[in-house]
Amino acid sequence: MSADYFNKLTKNMLLNQKNKKKSIIIYITGGYPNLKTTKKLILALDKAGVDVIEIGVPFSDPIADGPTIQEAGFIALQKGVTLGKIMKLTGEVKGKIKAALVIMGYYNSFLNFGLAKFVSSCKRNGIDGIIIPDLIPEESRIVSELANRAGLSMVFLVAPNSNEKRIQRAASLSSGFLYCVSVKGITGQRTKLPNINSYISRVRKIAKLPLALGFGISNKLQAKHLLKSADGVIIGSAVMSILKANTGKSAVKKVISFVTTLKKGI
Amino acid sequence: MMPDKNGYFGKYGGVFVPETLMPALEELKKEFFLAIKDKSFKSELKRHLTEFAGRPTELYYAEKLTKYLKGPKIYLKREDMTHTGSHKINNCIGQALMAVRMGKKRIIAETGAGQHGVATATVAAKFGLKCDVFMGEEDCKRQALNVYRMKLLGTNVISVSSGTKTLKDALNEAMRDWVSNVDNTYYMLGTVAGPHPYPLMVRHFQKVIGEEARRQILLKEGRLPNYIIACVGGGSNAIGIFYPFFKDNCVRFIGVEAGGVNMISTMHSASITAGTPGVLHGSYTYLLQDSDGQVLKTHSVAAGLDYPAVGPEHSYYKDIGRAEYIPVMDIDALKAYDLLSKIEGIIPALESSHAIAYVIKNSRKFKKSDLLLVNLSGRGDKDVGRLL
Numbered sequence: 115m116s117a118d119y120f121n122k123l124t125k126n127m128l129l130n131q132k133n134k135k136k137s138i139i140i141y142i143t144g145g146y147p148n149l150k151t152t153k154k155l156i157l158a159l160d161k162a163g164v165d166v167i168e169i170g171v172p173f174s175d176p177i178a179d180g181p182t183i184q185e186a187g188f189i190a191l192q193k194g195v196t197l198g199k200i201m202k203l204t205g206e207v208k209g210k211i212k213a214a215l216v217i218m219g220y221y222n223s224f225l226n227f228g229l230a231k232f233v234s235s236c237k238r239n240g241i242d243g244i245i246i247p248d249l250i251p252e253e254s255r256i257v258s259e260l261a262n263r264a265g266l267s268m269v270f271l272v273a274p275n276s277n278e279k280r281i282q283r284a285a286s287l288s289s290g291f292l293y294c295v296s297v298k299g300i301t302g303q304r305t306k307l308p309n310i311n312s313y314i315s316r317v318r319k320i321a322k323l324p325l326a327l328g329f330g331i332s333n334k335l336q337a338k339h340l341l342k343s344a345d346g347v348i349i350g351s352a353v354m355s356i357l358k359a360n361t362g363k364s365a366v367k368k369v370i371s372f373v374t375t376l377k378k379g380i
Numbered sequence: 381m382m383p384d385k386n387g388y389f390g391k392y393g394g395v396f397v398p399e400t401l402m403p404a405l406e407e408l409k410k411e412f413f414l415a416i417k418d419k420s421f422k423s424e425l426k427r428h429l430t431e432f433a434g435r436p437t438e439l440y441y442a443e444k445l446t447k448y449l450k451g452p453k454i455y456l457k458r459e460d461m462t463h464t465g466s467h468k469i470n471n472c473i474g475q476a477l478m479a480v481r482m483g484k485k486r487i488i489a490e491t492g493a494g495q496h497g498v499a500t501a502t503v504a505a506k507f508g509l510k511c512d513v514f515m516g517e518e519d520c521k522r523q524a525l526n527v528y529r530m531k532l533l534g535t536n537v538i539s540v541s542s543g544t545k546t547l548k549d550a551l552n553e554a555m556r557d558w559v560s561n562v563d564n565t566y567y568m569l570g571t572v573a574g575p576h577p578y579p580l581m582v583r584h585f586q587k588v589i590g591e592e593a594r595r596q597i598l599l600k601e602g603r604l605p606n607y608i609i610a611c612v613g614g615g616s617n618a619i620g621i622f623y624p625f626f627k628d629n630c631v632r633f634i635g636v637e638a639g640g641v642n643m644i645s646t647m648h649s650a651s652i653t654a655g656t657p658g659v660l661h662g663s664y665t666y667l668l669q670d671s672d673g674q675v676l677k678t679h680s681v682a683a684g685l686d687y688p689a690v691g692p693e694h695s696y697y698k699d700i701g702r703a704e705y706i707p708v709m710d711i712d713a714l715k716a717y718d719l720l721s722k723i724e725g726i727i728p729a730l731e732s733s734h735a736i737a738y739v740i741k742n743s744r745k746f747k748k749s750d751l752l753l754v755n756l757s758g759r760g761d762k763d764v765g766r767l768l
Contacts, residue, residue, distance in 0.1 A: 173673075173674065174543065174674040174675040175543065175548065175549075175552050175660060175661075175675050176552075177397075177398065177552050177555045177556060177559075177661075178398045178556075178559070180556075181542075184542060188542075188543075191674065196672045197672065197673075198672075220659075221396055221659045222658045222659040222660065222667075222669070222673045222675075223672070223673045223674075224673075225658060225659060225673065226658060226669065226671075226672065226673025227672075227673065247398055248396045248397055248398060248659070248662075249396065250395060250396075250397065250399060250402060252386065252395070253394055253395060253396060270399070271398070271399045272399060273398075273399045273400040273402075273403075274400075275400060275403045275562065275563075276399060276402070276403065277403065280399070280402060280403075284399070295398075295399065295400060297560075298400050298559065298560060298561075298562055298563070299400070299559055299560035300556050300559055300560060
């Protein structure tokens with residue numbers, strides 16, 4: 115059932131793979147610092163040639179996230195950002211961008227929204243894939259089936275300590291790409307990342323879909339190095355730090371210049 | 381009543397965690413099932429519970445309280461008399477043996493009132509394990525004495541300033557630490573919540589309360605109690621005393637939740653009474669959440685009950701009608717704290733005071749011939765400083 119759906123995510127990723135091009139996936143917290151900026155960012159990131167944009171849904175208890183994304187989510191929540199508002203926003207950019215849109219959030223947000231309503235709402239509002247960091251494949255039956263039927267991709271995570279059986283399970287239910295967590299840990303920039311070569315080649319033996327590495331990647335040198343073995347990189351906290359340090363128009367500009375440098379550097 | 385192989389009690393429980401924790405949870409599950417069949421593990425557990433924790437604890441006939449209320453006959457299970465002053469030590473000894481068995485050198489834990497933190501720090505000292513305890517900044521302030529005790533026992537107390545700065549955030553931070561240090565670290569969860577196998581494992585180590593109480597009441601009264609009453613935050617003392625009576629259908633369970641200041645706003649932490657099912661900290665269970673699925677800030681005068689979720693087994697008991705869950709307000713818990721101290725010479729923890737308060741408030745509803753078993757889960761010395 116994997117990789118058969120031709121939504122924008124699977125298309126973009128497969129095309130890159132065919133053209134031996136590495137994929138850039140950028141995470142932003144939806145509604146940080148406000149929804150208007152999120153919309154501007156999506157359009158600008160798309161224009162800058164980002165392959166996939168991952169929109170984070172803020173949650174009160176984000177156990178997989180480090181301080182940077184925690185804080186961004188906290189501020190977004192204080193401003194009244196909700197899953198509904200984020201989907202409305204993605205609906206507004208639907209059809210206007212080449213980049214694929216992936217929604218990333220904790221399971222309770224989607225469960226509370228209603229899983230069937232959530233998936234159909236994703237479909238209607240231009241979202242191509244779903245990442246739920248606290249949902250393991252074994253617990254995902256309902257949402258995986260719903261996504262499958264709607265032609266949306268589920269993207270599961272594997273970790274450096276996942277065994278063959280678990281990698282197999284995650285890969286068989288994922289499409290578009292498989293999210294390879296680079297470290298045992300939470301999100302957030304790190305100055306040093308572990309050697310991932312043997313990990314990625316172990317995953318590649320089992321998973322036949324593109325492999326994207328995320329968690330801890332902060333700059334183009336790290337990205338370049340990791341992309342020697344992976345097909346894509348996911349960068350979140352580094353982008354959120356730039357957003358935090360700058361305001362208004364300059365924030366979006368600084369993010370785009372970071373992404374452009376990154377793209378050139380790899 | 382065993383959960384299914386995926387850790388579900390009815391529709392509650394399960395495993396909702398980042399993938400990185402799965403190898404650790406699978407290893408823990410495997411080791412736990414081996415350990416509970418292992419004779420030497422069992423005898424070692426029993427030895428430490430006897431020699432170190434001071435078990436069995438007394439089943440005490442609260443004669444003066446009974447006379448004062450002119451109602452049912454009240455027995456107190458004296459978990460307050462254990463080493464470290466609450467039932468938390470039962471679970472900590474069990475899990476410390478698990479950590480040692482699994483070769484882990486470092487343990488981490490979350491704590492609310494600090495009772496689980498102190499019990500964890502105590503077993504860390506006893507078994508020679510390095511220990512970090514996460515505690516909400518708010519709780520560090522309101523339970524300063526327990527912070528001091530943990531430090532004295534050689535534990536590093538990490539004050540958590542994210543989110544609501546209370547127990548739920550301490551748990552978030554502990555889980556983040558565990559994800560990051562999963563190879564050498566054992567996570568000593570303090571209640572019957574969290575991902576499978578924690579609710580089952582913590583119940584296993586706490587059910588000694590109910591097993592003893594069952595024997596003791598049969599010996600003293602020649603019959604089973606009509607009601608068992610225990611306070612419920614995460615719910616470990618309640619499950620510990622309820623579970624061994626699960627099949628005794630004539631014994632009714634009452635879980636007393638923290639009704640806080642009132643039940644109209646969210647100035648309480650009565651997850652079962654006022655919550656809806658959702659996922660927090662690894663399991664599907666009753667949860668205090670807003671219409672968007674965000675977990676709400678809770679309140680209770682008892683830090684150990686100040687938690688927005690509850691163990692999944694309680695959610696199951698609620699749905700099948702095996703237990704009733706009823707909130708008791710701060711003010712009534714404080715009155716019970718005072719009354720039990722004055723007329724029985726026992727200072728109960730503010731958490732346990734909720735269970736006592738339920739009995740005081742409802743004494744007329746019981747028959748005079750009723751036999752009540754109340755779990756006095758901890759002692760109130762820790763609360764004295766705050767109430768001065």
